[in-house]
Amino acid sequence: MSASRxxxxxxxxxxxxxxxxxxxxxxxxxxxxxxxxxxxxxxxxYARGFQVATHEQMVDRPLAWTxxxxxxxxxxxxxxxxxxxxxxxxRVFATMNAxxxxxxxxxxxxxxxLAALASVLPWPGNVWAGVSVxxxxxxxxxxxxxxxPAAVRFLSLEPLLGPLLRLNLTGID
Numbered sequence: 814m815s816a817s818r819x820x821x822x823x824x825x826x827x828x829x830x831x832x833x834x835x836x837x838x839x840x841x842x843x844x845x846x847x848x849x850x851x852x853x854x855x856x857x858x859y860a861r862g863f864q865v866a867t868h869e870q871m872v873d874r875p876l877a878w879t880x881x882x883x884x885x886x887x888x889x890x891x892x893x894x895x896x897x898x899x900x901x902x903x904r905v906f907a908t909m910n911a912x913x914x915x916x917x918x919x920x921x922x923x924x925x926x927l928a929a930l931a932s933v934l935p936w937p938g939n940v941w942a943g944v945s946v947x948x949x950x951x952x953x954x955x956x957x958x959x960x961x962p963a964a965v966r967f968l969s970l971e972p973l974l975g976p977l978l979r980l981n982l983t984g985i986d
Contacts, residue, residue: 822885822918828872828905829890829897830858831865835922837974838947844889865896872904881914893923899930906934913939920945920969924957931961941965948975959984 830848834840844863851859858868875884886892886909892902909917920943921927927942936942942963944954947970958966965986970977 823883824878825885825888826871826875826917827858827887827889828868828874828908829865829887829892829894829901830868831861831863831889832891832894833865833896836947836951838922838945838951838972841972848889865890865894867897867901872901872908875908875912875915875917878912878915881916883916883918886917886919891921891923892919893921893926893930895923895926899933902930903934906940909940910935910937913937915939917941918943918967920967922951922954924954928957928960936962936964938964941967943967943969945969945971946977947972949977950975952977952980955980955982955985 832839832842832844834842848859848863852862858866858871860866886905891897892905909915917940919940922945924944927944931942940963942958942961943966944958946952946954946968955968958968966984967986
């Protein structure tokens with residue numbers, strides 16, 4: 814568990830680290846800069862820098878946390894990155910299912926993969942799903958999010974790079 818300075822969460826959990834750029838919102842990625850810093854400091858989970866990596870030793874970590882927390886899942890990567898095996902995503906979801914005292918916030922820019930895997934994942938009430946929408950070109954991610962049977966569906970509109978006029982927020986919490 815890492816305490817977070819992100820205003821909408823309490824702690825972060827990173828069973829996956831690393832990512833690759835897929836949209837304009839990725840240009841100044843804070844996680845990429847932080848991963849390089851952690852790599853230089855010798856942090857083992859960042860031995861590969863910002864290349865996508867799964868960390869088996871992190872999967873069960875929330876089960877040991879006794880204080881109920883709001884948990885941002887993968888602040889340093891994207892759980893739905895195409896290089897993350899589906900069975901690993903399923904194990905992460907099994908952990909979230911087994912830890913109902915926590916609220917897990919799963920945020921992705923890869924809404925298509927989120928929607929594709931949603932039907933095989935357990936969606937307990939403590940797992941929220943969200944997508945990042947940084948400009949009008951990416952509003953389609955909201956449609957993918959609507960198909961996910963999460964108890965709470967949320968948006969992150971940052972970095973906001975352009976106007977988002979007349980968003981259809983039907984089905985978004």
